[in-house]
Amino acid sequence: MFRMLAKASVTLGSRATGWVRTMGSHQLLVPPPEALSKPLSVPKRLLLGPGPSNLAPRVLAAGGLRMMGHMQKEMFQIMDEIKQGIQYAFQTRNPLTFAVSGSGHCAMETALFNLLEPGDSFLVGANGLWGMRAAEIAHRIGARVHQMIKNPGERYTLREVEEGLARHKPVLLFLTHGESSTGVMQPLDGFGELCHRYQCLFLVDSVASLGGVPIYMDQQGIDILYSGSQKVLNAPPGISLISFSDKAKVHHTTPVISLYCLRESLALISEQGLENSWQRHREVTAYLHKRLQELGLQLFVKDPKIRLPTVTTVTVPAGYNWRDIVSYVLDHFNIEIAGGLGPSEEKVLRIGFLGYNATMENVDRVAEALKEALQRCPKNKL
């Protein structure tokens, strides 16, 4: 065995770049990276993209709390408080309500893998990136996927969905409440009852809307609802919220520190009250829309009733490259906003006012930044 190792070392040693430390029968051939010897510093920025958002100070403080074991009773207490906080934010009494260790995308997978079997019929509202993504995952599961295709910026009516339910007899319907790639808020009233009449479960993605837009899981007949931590809740990304009535199996080291943060963000929204949070997002976004229109900008979603109060999509003004505007605002004002995504790519700018960031003052800051960007960025008459 010793002989084999010596041979391996020689072979690899010839590929090394000089730094070699002999350690027993092996050698350290990969040196400690230079870059890690410098201190970590992170820029101070206002995050007004479609998420992640800035952390609320109380959430930030929770990220600096000391570790405890994930199987201790104090941790179970925190997880129980999180469960209650999610039940409040979702307005549900479902006992199977919990935090998933993973991004919103992970929650989407959790939902679909628990609800769909190969061969199942799946009806999906594909009016933006998230519906398209759900269709893709369901396709891999082997479901028969029926996409209701729409132009980006549009939403679904009860009549359209009923047509799909009658024709495809799905076991599951997927709709996105806050379509962050297009800025559309999908109304949810009546869809749950409709689904149940057709023996179909109703699955809703509320990653970009929860806390900023009214949602009532139980009253709206939503069977499975999930959301993310890094939007209105202002917690760090990497954790998500889900509620449903099926059986699920989870086992791993839970992300203790992330759970502290999530607990604090749910405490904040409980303290504030959902109604106040919803109202603040509505008012701040109304003011944002006014300021944007005063600058001559056009909102991408035509129907004001379905404009998402958390993420606003602005049509890229004629003659401009959206990348110039995003970079200008970042470089000169330390404000992050974003371009489009999926079906809205190249077409829109996306501005998020999420939780703690949703203030009139921040509207003024981004409006001023955009005003200057429009004056200074190159404009090619096409």
Place this chain on the structure above:
Amino acid sequence: MFRMLAKASVTLGSRATGWVRTMGSHQLLVPPPEALSKPLSVPKRLLLGPGPSNLAPRVLAAGGLRMMGHMQKEMFQIMDEIKQGIQYAFQTRNPLTFAVSGSGHCAMETALFNLLEPGDSFLVGANGLWGMRAAEIAHRIGARVHQMIKNPGERYTLREVEEGLARHKPVLLFLTHGESSTGVMQPLDGFGELCHRYQCLFLVDSVASLGGVPIYMDQQGIDILYSGSQKVLNAPPGISLISFSDKAKVHHTTPVISLYCLRESLALISEQGLENSWQRHREVTAYLHKRLQELGLQLFVKDPKIRLPTVTTVTVPAGYNWRDIVSYVLDHFNIEIAGGLGPSEEKVLRIGFLGYNATMENVDRVAEALKEALQRCPKNKL
């Protein structure tokens, strides 16, 4: 539509517990949870279980840094530094080396789902919980799983593995480097070369060993290696490290704050040097073993050469209930240790000395706590 909603509200309203706020056409029926109105407080403890461990102060500080967008160039820089740090810790030059958003269990799934197809032959060392877990996941993927069953506390020889390779012609071999459920350190020299002679890939779980025990991914011919953040690296759980040469696909909001922490923990191990970290774990554990034996306790792993230097398994002393000892040490000394897991359940106590926690002083603290526990806990003569 309005009529349907009113009906839904009435039905649900009758289940409510009194607290009801009317909000437009719906009602808030789930009140803000009482528990979230209290401040979050977490106990101060020394975490000497098999992980998670206490965070190093520099890692803790990183958890309190402000957010930035996950798609910004500064974030890509941090991710690149993390990649380099993992390459150093793994001693590999694999370009496909990265952090996975999820626990070590998630990294195991990432590896298996990328390497196994239904019908593939899979050879797995099942001498503890992690091999059994890998076998279970592979089974669900539809692989033909061949478990090399061993008693807990034992390890595999080159000859045993060669026998399995010759008989089952697997595409993949799985071994656990640090078997945290039994306290066994599996020697890795020679297995990579052996696998490659049989056209088999070599997958290693180093969750409980990385940074505390020598490992040389490239020189030892390991094709896929993964580890966790919450053990020797002293970063928060919820993120894991993986390196392999196959193609992988990842897309979601990366856990920005967790990545800060991981960057800092890799910076610490780079600063310290792997050799020093390995040596410190060896010395501290040797001292721990001495102190435990002085108390009359027996180490569960018979062969001293394969005792894992990060997680020590101690046979539950005759006449005691392990739960009493664990509770005593927690309640009277604020030290977390753990009972057994999977094949070692009810049989052992597990004591972890991981990274920042691996000091002689902490050995003295846990030895003193155990001494008192053995005096005070009920001992039933069987």
